[in-house]
Amino acid sequence: MFHFQEKNLTVFQSSLYKTTSAVVHSEEAIIMTDPTWLPEEIAEIQSHIQEHLGDKQLYIIYTHSDFDHVIGSGAFPEATVIASEGFQNNPKKEEVLEEMNAFDQEYYIERNYEPRYPTIDRVISADGEKLELGDMTLTFYQAPGHTNDGLFTVIEPCGIFLSGDYLSDVEFPFIESGYHDYKETVEKASWIMQHHDLNTHVPGHGNVTKQKQEIMDRIDFSKQYLNRLLDDGTGLEKECRNRFRFFEGMKNSHLENVERASKEVNERK
Numbered sequence: 001m002f003h004f005q006e007k008n009l010t011v012f013q014s015s016l017y018k019t020t021s022a023v024v025h026s027e028e029a030i031i032m033t034d035p036t037w038l039p040e041e042i043a044e045i046q047s048h049i050q051e052h053l054g055d056k057q058l059y060i061i062y063t064h065s066d067f068d069h070v071i072g073s074g075a076f077p078e079a080t081v082i083a084s085e086g087f088q089n090n091p092k093k094e095e096v097l098e099e100m101n102a103f104d105q106e107y108y109i110e111r112n113y114e115p116r117y118p119t120i121d122r123v124i125s126a127d128g129e130k131l132e133l134g135d136m137t138l139t140f141y142q143a144p145g146h147t148n149d150g151l152f153t154v155i156e157p158c159g160i161f162l163s164g165d166y167l168s169d170v171e172f173p174f175i176e177s178g179y180h181d182y183k184e185t186v187e188k189a190s191w192i193m194q195h196h197d198l199n200t201h202v203p204g205h206g207n208v209t210k211q212k213q214e215i216m217d218r219i220d221f222s223k224q225y226l227n228r229l230l231d232d233g234t235g236l237e238k239e240c241r242n243r244f245r246f247f248e249g250m251k252n253s254h255l256e257n258v259e260r261a262s263k264e265v266n267e268r269k
């Protein structure tokens with residue numbers, strides 16, 4: 001459902017996990033992230049795109065390959081698709097499809113398109129790769145740690161940072177592919193803030209912010225969280241419970257993070 005609109009940015013936020021689909025309008029193109037989740041929500045995004053597309057090209061950036069972020073891909077067959085090399089070479093494409101189908105089976109969901117794993121037109125394989133689209137420049141950075149195929153996108157000159165499942169204001173970091181990778185990716189986010197002029201942040205789950213300080217705070221919280229995972233029982237869980245309204249629902253991911261972090265650190269010793 002509709003979440004945010006200002007100038008050339010419109011953001012839809014699903015009722016499920018506050019998952020976002022960002023839509024950026026440039027002179028030549030419409031650029032969208034992760035169309036998701038429910039049929040009515042995807043239909044709302046489709047009609048927004050139809051209303052504004054005209055003779056512009058539609059681009060979809062997939063921020064990573066978790067099934068909830070690609071479940072809407074079949075609804076936009078005309079789009080030019082951008083994702084990381086890891087996304088393209090994902091050895092678990094079949095599993096992603098199975099997860100989409102299992103979700104629709106569980107909740108009796110009918111879609112008027114065939115769920116599928118996206119086919120990529122533009123594969124991003126290096127940090128700092130650029131794509132010029134008329135008045136806008138997109139710069140991409142690899143973002144492993146949550147999954148190993150994550151992608152950050154910076155859009156200038158409008159100063160938008162699309163971070164996928166990092167730097168959320170409604171979730172602590174979910175470490176699914178690597179603790180050390182995750183730490184480096186958060187450091188990369190700091191570097192990006194220093195080297196690009198950014199004023200708007202759209203996380204993959206949660207709320208848009210227009211405050212630069214809020215973006216920095218989100219980065220700082222992730223850094224602290226990752227470091228404090230290694231201290232035992234210093235109140236991190238309590239702090240997360242206070243900070244995140246839906247902590248009870250995601251508590252297991254926190255406990256898995258604690259285990260994963262100490263395991264990875266011990267392996268490096």
Ligand SMILES: [Zn+2]
Pocket residue numbers: 066068069165204205
């Ligand atoms: Zn997600």
